[in-house]
Amino acid sequence: MRKTTRKAWALAAGVTSIALVATACSSSDDPGEGDETADGGNITLTVATFNEFGYTDEMFDRYEAEHPGVTIEQKVAATSNEARENLNTRLAAGSGTADIEAIEVDWLPELLQYPDYFEDLSSPEVEGRWLDWKVQQATTADGKLIGYGTDIGPEGIAYRADLFQAAGLPADREAVAELFGGESATWEKFFEVGKTYTSATGKPFFDSAAAIYQGMVNQEEAAYEDPDSGDVIALENPRVKEMYEQVTTAAVGDNLSAHFEQWQPDWQNAFQNDGFAVMLAPGWMLGVIAGNAAGVTGWDLADVFPGGAGNWGGSFLTVPSQGANVEAAKELAAWLTAPEQQIEAFQNKGTFPSQVEALESDEIKSATNEFFNNAPVGEILANRAQGVVVPFKGPQYFTVQDAINNAITQVDVNGADAAAEWATFEGVVQGLG
Amino acid sequence: MATSTTQSRAGRRLPDSPRTPRRVGFSQKLSRWDVKVSPYLYISPFFILFGLTGLFPLAYTAYVSVYDWHLLGGQGDFVGFENFAFVFQEPNFWKGLRNTFSIFLLSTIPQLMVAIVLAALLDANLRAKTFWRMGVLVPYVIAPVAVSLIFGKIFADQSGLANSILGTFGVEPIRWHGSVLPSHMAVATMVNFRWTGYNTLILLAAMQAVPRELYEAAVIDGATRLRQFFSITIPQIRPTLIFVVITSTIGGLQIFDEPRLFDQIGQGGPGRQWMTVTMYIYELGFGNQKSFGRAAAVAWVLFLIILAVGLLNFWLTQRIASDATPQARKSRRKKVKR
Numbered sequence: 001m002r003k004t005t006r007k008a009w010a011l012a013a014g015v016t017s018i019a020l021v022a023t024a025c026s027s028s029d030d031p032g033e034g035d036e037t038a039d040g041g042n043i044t045l046t047v048a049t050f051n052e053f054g055y056t057d058e059m060f061d062r063y064e065a066e067h068p069g070v071t072i073e074q075k076v077a078a079t080s081n082e083a084r085e086n087l088n089t090r091l092a093a094g095s096g097t098a099d100i101e102a103i104e105v106d107w108l109p110e111l112l113q114y115p116d117y118f119e120d121l122s123s124p125e126v127e128g129r130w131l132d133w134k135v136q137q138a139t140t141a142d143g144k145l146i147g148y149g150t151d152i153g154p155e156g157i158a159y160r161a162d163l164f165q166a167a168g169l170p171a172d173r174e175a176v177a178e179l180f181g182g183e184s185a186t187w188e189k190f191f192e193v194g195k196t197y198t199s200a201t202g203k204p205f206f207d208s209a210a211a212i213y214q215g216m217v218n219q220e221e222a223a224y225e226d227p228d229s230g231d232v233i234a235l236e237n238p239r240v241k242e243m244y245e246q247v248t249t250a251a252v253g254d255n256l257s258a259h260f261e262q263w264q265p266d267w268q269n270a271f272q273n274d275g276f277a278v279m280l281a282p283g284w285m286l287g288v289i290a291g292n293a294a295g296v297t298g299w300d301l302a303d304v305f306p307g308g309a310g311n312w313g314g315s316f317l318t319v320p321s322q323g324a325n326v327e328a329a330k331e332l333a334a335w336l337t338a339p340e341q342q343i344e345a346f347q348n349k350g351t352f353p354s355q356v357e358a359l360e361s362d363e364i365k366s367a368t369n370e371f372f373n374n375a376p377v378g379e380i381l382a383n384r385a386q387g388v389v390v391p392f393k394g395p396q397y398f399t400v401q402d403a404i405n406n407a408i409t410q411v412d413v414n415g416a417d418a419a420a421e422w423a424t425f426e427g428v429v430q431g432l433g
Numbered sequence: 434m435a436t437s438t439t440q441s442r443a444g445r446r447l448p449d450s451p452r453t454p455r456r457v458g459f460s461q462k463l464s465r466w467d468v469k470v471s472p473y474l475y476i477s478p479f480f481i482l483f484g485l486t487g488l489f490p491l492a493y494t495a496y497v498s499v500y501d502w503h504l505l506g507g508q509g510d511f512v513g514f515e516n517f518a519f520v521f522q523e524p525n526f527w528k529g530l531r532n533t534f535s536i537f538l539l540s541t542i543p544q545l546m547v548a549i550v551l552a553a554l555l556d557a558n559l560r561a562k563t564f565w566r567m568g569v570l571v572p573y574v575i576a577p578v579a580v581s582l583i584f585g586k587i588f589a590d591q592s593g594l595a596n597s598i599l600g601t602f603g604v605e606p607i608r609w610h611g612s613v614l615p616s617h618m619a620v621a622t623m624v625n626f627r628w629t630g631y632n633t634l635i636l637l638a639a640m641q642a643v644p645r646e647l648y649e650a651a652v653i654d655g656a657t658r659l660r661q662f663f664s665i666t667i668p669q670i671r672p673t674l675i676f677v678v679i680t681s682t683i684g685g686l687q688i689f690d691e692p693r694l695f696d697q698i699g700q701g702g703p704g705r706q707w708m709t710v711t712m713y714i715y716e717l718g719f720g721n722q723k724s725f726g727r728a729a730a731v732a733w734v735l736f737l738i739i740l741a742v743g744l745l746n747f748w749l750t751q752r753i754a755s756d757a758t759p760q761a762r763k764s765r766r767k768k769v770k771r
């Protein structure tokens with residue numbers, strides 16, 4: 001009897017230790033920069049971004065040439081979720097962040113609660129560089145600026161002219177803008193055009209219901225949180241449920257959606273197979289479309305957006321305080337977000353600048369995009385930036401958005417029941433805090 | 434060992450006792466310490482290491498789990514078992530538990546069965562033995578990220594290889610990401626691909642150590658290959674089998690890489706179709722909630738579950754394998770007598 005208990009204990013200890021060793025093994029470590037010395041020596045600056053920022057190796061080479069001793073390494077995460085988790089983990093660990101970390105406006109508010117992790121970037125040199133609301137988003141209550149604005153995301157409608165034509169719809173970009181209602185375009189009208197297209201061709205109209213919802217919610221002044229109290233009002237706000245129902249009905253009820261989840265392999269492949277005819281296209285999406293649809297002709301950009309202007313995304317460059325070369329990193333971040341470089345990034349990947357000077361520049365105004373049938377993308381996006389409502393996004397914004405995004409994806413992609421998924425979403429929101 | 438030490442000390446003290454010594458020489462004191470302390474010192478490295486890497490994290494996780502602890506904000510108020518209570522009423526926790534066990538069963542059972550059979554085949558007299566033996570280990574060498582990328586393409590819902598192959602047989606496309614069970618099967622396939630060879634080699638090593646005379650005797654007795662496998666091989670490799678089962682249990686219940694990399698977002702699907710408990714811990718700690726307290730609570734629950742399942746498996750394997758053991762032992766004794 002006694003022997004068995006002792007044996008059991010030994011076994012328990014063994015199992016425990018193996019379990020713990022196995023756990024310890026799963027942590028991944030990042031190779032640190034080898035040649036880091038103090039000021040004056042050779043330094044390596046890492047720049048961590050996600051999706052498309054439009055910064056090219058050629059730009060970094062130029063900077064390196066102007067700043068002897070500086071080497072720049074770029075790390076690109078596939079999605080903003082991934083970049084966010086990386087950053088949070090490393091901030092908490094106290095080491096391992098890149099010298100410059102890009103953050104997206106949706107998860108900026110939660111980091112603004114802990115400004116101590118970041119350098120104060122405000123300086124007379126960069127004052128007045130950005131649109132006021134862009135600066136406001138990255139400024140704490142006591143006036144600390146934690147991020148330099150990179151791009152903003154005014155949205156137009158990217159569409160396949162050839163598919164429109166085949167469906168008997170106008171293909172010319174002015175006519176398409178009129179088709180969607182021109183200045184008075186609404187989401188109802190958008191879905192109506194979709195029904196016309198789908199009934200004519202039997203093919204899906206847009207790529208993903210979650211993407212359409214994203215376009216809608218970015219027009220709400222305060223969708224999920226009360227700007228005054230900071231309370232989560234996602235369930236009390238009738239607009240949230242209205243939009244949810246509108247999108248899921250259009251996507252599944254009217255079958256306008258191609259039922260994809262953005263960024264997944266199926267979605268990426270669909271660009272090559274005429275999977276859908278329209279996409280909501282903020283500036284940075286143009287580069288993504290051109291990349292996924294390489295070799296496909298017919299994409300164009302219409303100067304119109306349902307429900308007034310909309311801004312989807314937009315990012316900032318921050319300098320985490322834990323970095324070894326904070327001053328050099330600040331300098332590089334300021335350089336990257338200066339009007340000239342942002343104009344270049346726009347020309348590379350369509351990331352639309354947030355700098356006042358850049359927005360007024362001829363390069364932007366006259367910019368065209370060959371892939372989009374030489375559309376005057378600079379002019380169109382500048383028009384689309386007029387009257388953008390800046391939604392209030394508090395610390396819980398990302399979480400709520402993530403939850404409703406999952407619910408819509410479940411309904412749209414996986415054929416789940418809309419009411420049941422709404423209940424799941426309610427559960428998540430109620431469990432916050 | 435302990436008894437012999439006391440005896441010798443008592444034996445030494447006996448003649449001294451009437452004198453009641455006032456002063457004890459330092460060297461004598463030292464040697465007494467030596468007898469008392471040294472054995473513990475000799476075995477201490479293991480315990481120190483175990484304490485540092487095993488016990489301390491375990492205890493510290495328990496400590497964190499009763500606090501309100503934010504990833505960026507740090508330690509907060511003491512909340513008692515609130516974190517546990519929260520976690521138990523979260524539907525995602527139960528989904529994670531369901532997924533973990535489902536993926537665990539779908540991967541571990543076929544994996545171990547295939548591994549045993551493969552090992553038995555490799556144990557036979559083959560041409561180019563080393564080539565085949567190394568071959569089974571190749572998948573294990575491939576980085577999990579690469580495995581996930583490949584299998585992500587194979588199991589893409591609409592444009593994947595798996596569905597187009599099934600399509601040629603007239604099977605409706607399977608929603609590898611959308612539905613629960615297919616997603617588990619896809620993830621389990623990734624796990625099996627990676628770990629079967631690894632387990633095969635361990636079992637093969639054990640089979641190599643089985644005395645060949647046993648097989649010779651069995652052949653003389655007229656036992657078939659199958660009979661040899663069940664009556665000699667399996668009982669003889671029992672300790673290794675137990676080891677493999679327990680490590681697979683631990684690995685299977687902590688599964689993280691493959692399901693996390695099964696899609697780009699890494700949350701285990703929009704409806705958490707394939708989110709495992711470990712992924713849930715990660716999500717609580719580093720995802721939207723950033724609550725280390727809750728993550729630690731789940732980590733502890735998972736630890737207890739693994740312990741329980743590990744013990745159950747130990748008991749089961751012993752039971753299964755022990756049916757044949759007495760015979761095997763008997764046969765060996767017989768052989769010795771001969």
